[in-house]
Amino acid sequence: MNDADRARFMLYVDILNNTKLENPSKLEQFGLLEEYSVKERLVDVVALCLMDNHFHLLLYERTEGGISKFMQRLGTAYTVYFNEKYERTGALFQGRFKSKLVTDEAYLFYLINYVHFNVRDLLPPDRRFLSDIIKFLEIYPWSSYAAYAKLRPQPRWLQTENVKKYVSFEKDYKSELLALYDEADTMSDTIGGLAIDE
Numbered sequence: 001m002n003d004a005d006r007a008r009f010m011l012y013v014d015i016l017n018n019t020k021l022e023n024p025s026k027l028e029q030f031g032l033l034e035e036y037s038v039k040e041r042l043v044d045v046v047a048l049c050l051m052d053n054h055f056h057l058l059l060y061e062r063t064e065g066g067i068s069k070f071m072q073r074l075g076t077a078y079t080v081y082f083n084e085k086y087e088r089t090g091a092l093f094q095g096r097f098k099s100k101l102v103t104d105e106a107y108l109f110y111l112i113n114y115v116h117f118n119v120r121d122l123l124p125p126d127r128r129f130l131s132d133i134i135k136f137l138e139i140y141p142w143s144s145y146a147a148y149a150k151l152r153p154q155p156r157w158l159q160t161e162n163v164k165k166y167v168s169f170e171k172d173y174k175s176e177l178l179a180l181y182d183e184a185d186t187m188s189d190t191i192g193g194l195a196i197d198e
Contacts, residue, residue, distance in 0.1 A: 001086070006050055006142050008081055013048065014157035016073040017041045019063060042066035044159035047115040050142035051122070056115045058102075060162045071097045105166045112167070113177065116145040130181050134174060148173040 015021070019040040044060035061067045079092040102108050119140055120128045137145040146152040147160070150172060154160065171179070 005082065005085075009050060009055070009078055010142070010155075010157060012074055012077050012081075013045060013057075014155075016077060017043060017045065017070055017157070019066075021073075041159070042070045044162050045144075045157055046160060046163050047112045047148075048142075048144045048158065049115045049118045051118060056118055058111055058115050060159075067099065108163070109167045112148070112163070113180075116143055116148070119143060130178065134177065 019042055041062050043062055043066045045057060046060050047056075047058040049056045059067050059070070063069075075093050075097075082092050083089055102111060116137060117133060119136055120133050122140075123132060123136060137143060138149070138151055140146075144155075144158050147154040147158055
């Protein structure tokens with residue numbers, strides 16, 4: 001609904017990603033921030049894009065069952081927060097999360113781009129060219145793009161170390177994207193071809 005809700009979601013992405021956290025369903029005691037500043041993570045958050053009514057995450061599983069546990073925690077805690085704040089009941093997210101195992105380095109690179117380029121849907125149709133999307137991403141605070149492009153420091157919730165074992169950027173990330181995609185076309189066809197649904 002607003003930036004406070006988005007900030008709360010990002011906070012949960014950080015503090016719920018902890019093997020030692022025992023009861024994540026109610027997190028109003030924000031002493032948790034200090035207690036869990038050094039932690040063993042369930043997953044590495046490789047890429048993230050938060051949209052108005054959904055989100056995209058690319059995760060690297062660090063512990064067995066870590067992705068399922070992390071997603072269950074995130075969905076439960078955020079639903080509790082949102083329902084209490086807006087005096088509503090019931091599910092907030094529609095259905096189970098969709099996942100796909102990534103076994104190819106090229107596909108991993110495309111998925112990182114897919115996650116970041118989802119912001120194109122926040123732009124008017126006539127502004128969905130690559131240069132417009134990248135300009136928007138540079139100022140959009142709810143994405144991992146700025147950390148990849150080295151425009152802002154890497155936030156605590158983002159872990160790209162394991163990705164660097166599989167994907168390397170010959171130039172900087174922004175230059176790679178500009179070289180990869182054709183500016184003459186809008187990104188709709190490109191992004192549609194990268195979708196994980198089958």
